[in-house]
Amino acid sequence: EDQVTQSPEALRLQEGESSSLNCSYTVSGLRGLFWYRQDPGKGPEFLFTLYSAGEEKEKERLKATLTKKESFLHITAPKPEDSATYLCAVQVQGGSEKLVFGKGTKLTVNP
Amino acid sequence: GAVVSQHPSRVICKSGTSVKIECRSLDFQATTMFWYRQFPKKSLMLMATSNEGSKATYEQGVEKDKFLINHASLTLSTLTVTSAHPEDSSFYICSARDYVGGGYEQYFGPGTRLTVT
Numbered sequence: 089e090d091q092v093t094q095s096p097e098a099l100r101l102q103e104g105e106s107s108s109l110n111c112s113y114t115v116s117g118l119r120g121l122f123w124y125r126q127d128p129g130k131g132p133e134f135l136f137t138l139y140s141a142g143e144e145k146e147k148e149r150l151k152a153t154l155t156k157k158e159s160f161l162h163i164t165a166p167k168p169e170d171s172a173t174y175l176c177a178v179q180v181q182g183g184s185e186k187l188v189f190g191k192g193t194k195l196t197v198n199p
Numbered sequence: 200g201a202v203v204s205q206h207p208s209r210v211i212c213k214s215g216t217s218v219k220i221e222c223r224s225l226d227f228q229a230t231t232m233f234w235y236r237q238f239p240k241k242s243l244m245l246m247a248t249s250n251e252g253s254k255a256t257y258e259q260g261v262e263k264d265k266f267l268i269n270h271a272s273l274t275l276s277t278l279t280v281t282s283a284h285p286e287d288s289s290f291y292i293c294s295a296r297d298y299v300g301g302g303y304e305q306y307f308g309p310g311t312r313l314t315v316t
Contacts, residue, residue: 120302131205131292131307132243139302175242185231185296186258187305189242 090115094176094190101197104165109193111176112158119179121159122187123152126173166197201227201297205308212283212315220278220311222293228273229295233305234266237290249276283315
């Protein structure tokens with residue numbers, strides 16, 4: 089069974105304190121790995137898609153990396169507005185377009 | 200990025216009535232849309248895949264007669280919750296697939312909060 093596990097469940101940082109969120113996955117074949125940001129009461133906002141091990145993508149203070157078993161979302165010098173739940177999802181090879189989501193990491197950045 | 204809208208954002212209905220939720224891709228055409236359900240402090244659970252011009256594909260355990268999906272055009276999919284009950288209260292989110300930079304991306308709508316009284 090395809091599984092996505094995110095850790096930690098919750099993370100509190102001080103403004104400017106860099107850290108990383110982890111997404112480990114067990115799938116029959118990876119087609120793509122997605123990172124989303126979700127604010128309370130809102131739909132997920134697309135951040136990145138990674139397709140192959142070794143790939144990296146950056147956007148402002150966020151950087152996503154991918155290995156054959158996990159992905160990291162690195163947050164550099166976070167600000168309070170980065171507070172949100174970060175979701176990781178995988179798309180599995182085999183024709184289906186569906187995404188399998190992890191439970192997310194709730195990030196709180198204190199000023 | 201691509202924009203997906205949902206309407207309504209919030210709806211309260213009485214038990215036994217039906218509710219329709221619309222999902223629209225605003226600046227791109229989407230042959231495939233997806234409907235998710237999210238419980239408080241839980242992740243997204245895929246309910247069904249909606250394909251333009253054909254029947255939706257439902258995930259295991261999702262009642263197709265209760266959650267009716269119609270993909271009427273390349274920019275509109277609807278989810279109708281029939282004979283709603285309090286246990287159907289949830290946050291429903293749709294997404295649409297767009298071809299970007301050599302691959303498909305999924306963009307999500309803002310969600311619809313359904314409360315059944």
